[in-house]
Amino acid sequence: MFYRETGQFKQSYAADSAVFPILQDRYGLAIVMAIAFVLIPMFGSEFLLASVMIPFLILSLGAIGLNILVGYTGLLSLGTAGFMGVGAYATYKLSTLFPQVNILVWILCSGFFSAGIGVLFGLPSLRIKGFYLAVATLAAQFFLQWCFVRVAWLYNYNPSGAIEVSGRTLFGIAITGPMATPVNRYYVVLGVVVVMTLIASNIVHGRIGRTWMAVRDMDIAAQLMGIRLLPAKLLAFAVSSFYCGVAGALMVFLWLSAAEPSAFDIKLSFLLLFMVIIGGLGSLIGSFMGAALIHILPIVIRALPESLGLPVAAATVEHLTYLIVGGLIIFFLIVEPHGLARLWQITKQKLRVWPFPY
Amino acid sequence: MLYNIFIDPFVQMVQMPDLLVQTLWEGLVSGVLYALIALGFVLIFKASGVFNFAQGIMVVFSALTLVGFYAKFSSWGFSGHAAAFLALLLAAGVMLVLAMLVERVVLRPLVNQPDIILFMATFGITYVLIGFGEIVFGGDPKQMIANELFLPSGSVDIEMLGGLVSLQKIDIAAAVIASLMIVGLALFFQKTRIGRALRAVADSHKAALSVGISLNQIWVIVWFAAGLVALVTGIMWGARSDVSFALEIVALKALPVLVLGGFTSVPGAIVGGLIIGIGEKLGEFYWGPLLGGGIESWLAYVIALVFLLYRPQGLFGDKIIERI
Numbered sequence: 187m188f189y190r191e192t193g194q195f196k197q198s199y200a201a202d203s204a205v206f207p208i209l210q211d212r213y214g215l216a217i218v219m220a221i222a223f224v225l226i227p228m229f230g231s232e233f234l235l236a237s238v239m240i241p242f243l244i245l246s247l248g249a250i251g252l253n254i255l256v257g258y259t260g261l262l263s264l265g266t267a268g269f270m271g272v273g274a275y276a277t278y279k280l281s282t283l284f285p286q287v288n289i290l291v292w293i294l295c296s297g298f299f300s301a302g303i304g305v306l307f308g309l310p311s312l313r314i315k316g317f318y319l320a321v322a323t324l325a326a327q328f329f330l331q332w333c334f335v336r337v338a339w340l341y342n343y344n345p346s347g348a349i350e351v352s353g354r355t356l357f358g359i360a361i362t363g364p365m366a367t368p369v370n371r372y373y374v375v376l377g378v379v380v381v382m383t384l385i386a387s388n389i390v391h392g393r394i395g396r397t398w399m400a401v402r403d404m405d406i407a408a409q410l411m412g413i414r415l416l417p418a419k420l421l422a423f424a425v426s427s428f429y430c431g432v433a434g435a436l437m438v439f440l441w442l443s444a445a446e447p448s449a450f451d452i453k454l455s456f457l458l459l460f461m462v463i464i465g466g467l468g469s470l471i472g473s474f475m476g477a478a479l480i481h482i483l484p485i486v487i488r489a490l491p492e493s494l495g496l497p498v499a500a501a502t503v504e505h506l507t508y509l510i511v512g513g514l515i516i517f518f519l520i521v522e523p524h525g526l527a528r529l530w531q532i533t534k535q536k537l538r539v540w541p542f543p544y
Numbered sequence: 545m546l547y548n549i550f551i552d553p554f555v556q557m558v559q560m561p562d563l564l565v566q567t568l569w570e571g572l573v574s575g576v577l578y579a580l581i582a583l584g585f586v587l588i589f590k591a592s593g594v595f596n597f598a599q600g601i602m603v604v605f606s607a608l609t610l611v612g613f614y615a616k617f618s619s620w621g622f623s624g625h626a627a628a629f630l631a632l633l634l635a636a637g638v639m640l641v642l643a644m645l646v647e648r649v650v651l652r653p654l655v656n657q658p659d660i661i662l663f664m665a666t667f668g669i670t671y672v673l674i675g676f677g678e679i680v681f682g683g684d685p686k687q688m689i690a691n692e693l694f695l696p697s698g699s700v701d702i703e704m705l706g707g708l709v710s711l712q713k714i715d716i717a718a719a720v721i722a723s724l725m726i727v728g729l730a731l732f733f734q735k736t737r738i739g740r741a742l743r744a745v746a747d748s749h750k751a752a753l754s755v756g757i758s759l760n761q762i763w764v765i766v767w768f769a770a771g772l773v774a775l776v777t778g779i780m781w782g783a784r785s786d787v788s789f790a791l792e793i794v795a796l797k798a799l800p801v802l803v804l805g806g807f808t809s810v811p812g813a814i815v816g817g818l819i820i821g822i823g824e825k826l827g828e829f830y831w832g833p834l835l836g837g838g839i840e841s842w843l844a845y846v847i848a849l850v851f852l853l854y855r856p857q858g859l860f861g862d863k864i865i866e867r868i
Contacts, residue, residue, distance in 0.1 A: 256660075262660060310849060310852060310853060313852070313853060313856060314852050314853075314856050316659065317595055317659075317663075317799075317807070318803060318852055318856060320799070321799045321800055321803045321845060321848050321849065321852070322845075322849050322852065324796065324799060324800075324845050325842060325845030325846050325848070325849045328841050328842035328845055329842040329845070329846065331841070332839070332841055332842050452796065456667065459664070460664070460667065463660065463661070463664045467660075501678075502679065504678075505674075505675045505678040505679045506675060506679070507675070508671050508672075508674045508675030508678070509671070509672055509675030509676055509679070510675070511671055511675075512667075512668045512669065512670065512671025512672035512673075512674070512675060513668070513671075513672055514668075515664065515665070515667060515668035515671065516649070516650055516665055516668035516669070516672070519654065519657075519661055519664060519665050519668065520650075520653040520654060520665075523654070523657050523658075523661045
């Protein structure tokens with residue numbers, strides 16, 4: 187009763203296949219957008235913007251990229267952080283080689299570089315799948331990370347071995363480097379993430395997305411139906427790596443401001459995989475939910491003892507965080523193996539039929 | 545350039561055979577470690593189809609438990625060989641409790657879920673074990689009680705091929721113990737009632753259930769067996785370096801080993817481990833300098849990748865048949 191679509195009639199095919207066919211969903215989206223674009227920058231503290239919202243959005247983008255590969259196409263990848271690193275290093279090289287071009291252009295362009303690398307490491311996916319493919323992508327992860335350490339050209343022979351971000355502007359407003367305020371950076375990240383999510387939503391709801399899902403559900407059957415596996419799988423690798431690359435570039439340029447190769451180590455890959463699985467395989471909103479849970483939960487746990495006035499050492503809190511996050515991962519998997527996105531769907535259904543059970 | 549890649553390393557090998565033997569031996573030793581970790585993976589994968597990422601952390605956790613118990617005993621003034629072996633028994637007991645907990649809390653509710661969900665659940669186990677281990681034992685590296693467990697230390701120098709090859713005694717012991725354990729496991733699988741039940745479960749869960757094998761019991765047993773393998777691995781590895789949480793990343797090396805040997809084959813895990821260990825060390829020693837060193841970190845995966853393209857089921861694995 188809280189939520190019903192009675193009386194909303196679709197009169198065209200386009201209306202029927204819309205991403206948000208129900209009026210309430212569109213209102214909900216508008217409210218979320220209003221909160222994200224107006225309320226959070228207005229009332230949010232610097233900490234909320236810089237350490238919670240910006241990382242959350244960037245990780246969501248990476249999770250969407252990984253979800254395209256794991257959730258929609260069914261190809262298990264453990265090399266996400268490597269592809270993110272390619273995006274970051276490509277942006278760094280391009281922006282130092284051609285400093286006059288706007289940094290946002292390079293951030294988006296860097297996606298093409300990681301897409302290329304992704305396709306290269308995606309080639310074995312035609313012959314192997316499952317955990318075997320995970321090994322192939324692990325090769326990408328460790329090889330790329332090795333490149334970030336050993337190929338000095340990538341970080342401009344910087345003696346520290348790290349890449350540093352110089353101040354860049356967009357329409358005269360500083361968006362990267364030390365001069366950029368969290369609000370400005372937040373707006374840039376939010377804009378990129380919203381636009382790219384929209385594009386991803388259109389891709390996965392369209393013909394390409396259905397191709398991917400057919401491959402995921404059973405690749406041999408998909409092949410018999412006339413789907414060419416190699417282009418479909420490689421396209422998934424390309425699009426996924428594109429998203430990861432842009433996320434990596436955003437991560438270095440708008441969140442961390444400097445990055446060492448260890449920022450892109452295997453732990454980040456696992457973190458993104460957690461987000462995708464906890465959020466829900468094959469769901470874009472799930473990617474956001476997973477990112478929110480995995481990123482914000484440790485922050486809350488860390489802040490909790492202090493706010494309650496409990497005297498707990500910082501190291502203990504760190505270990506407790508591990509313990510609790512691990513426990514929650516198992517808990518969520520048991521409660522709902524299809525992730526938070528499914529829980530969200532169930533909640534909506536319950537609201538729709540309330541006060542009746544069916 | 546081509547000379548450097550294709551000819552020079554072999555010339556070096558022939559000219560200095562003692563260095564070659566030393567490198568081979570080092571590769572063999574790290575191969576044994578990989579093989580032991582992979583063995584734990586294979587045991588669990590065969591019986592429950594779970595790809596157990598937590599194996600690496602189980603190694604650390606069991607070693608820490610052992611050292612922790614011994615430290616507790618010696619703080620009560622009870623030390624020496626007897627205390628060490630009591631600690632060993634207690635550590636094995638802890639692994640049994642862990643196996644039962646994992647079966648009850650994680651595996652049973654997740655029966656029939658897709659592989660990737662179970663894989664993720666073992667990630668959860670990993671995090672819980674890291675957090676728990678760090679809270680109980682602290683994060684700093686610890687000394688393994690090698691002497692108290694009658695493990696030899698020091699090294700033997702063998703003069704051969706016009707040079708000196710130095711072998712650590714602990715490595716020899718590790719190789720011997722690993723082979724004993726493999727023989728023991730093979731006997732256990734082939735000759736005992738439980739071993740037969742384990743093989744039945746590996747063949748088909750449903751058929752095993754229908755002849756009255758309790759899956760839950762079997763899972764406890766394999767997780768306990770994997771825990772024991774982890775304990776032995778932890779002792780061996782801890783005796784060579786300190787016991788710390790750094791082994792987590794080495795556990796990932798078990799993946800290429802499994803790919804090489806096949807996910808379901810115990811001998812495959814051993815052979816795969818040795819190939820990866822030796823290949824890695826040879827590659828690092830002879831071809832590493834050409835690329836600027838450090839290629840050990842990814843060489844194993846690339847070897848596995850190339851291998852996968854030719855033989856996707858691994859050396860000893862069952863042929864993968866896809867049905868629609």
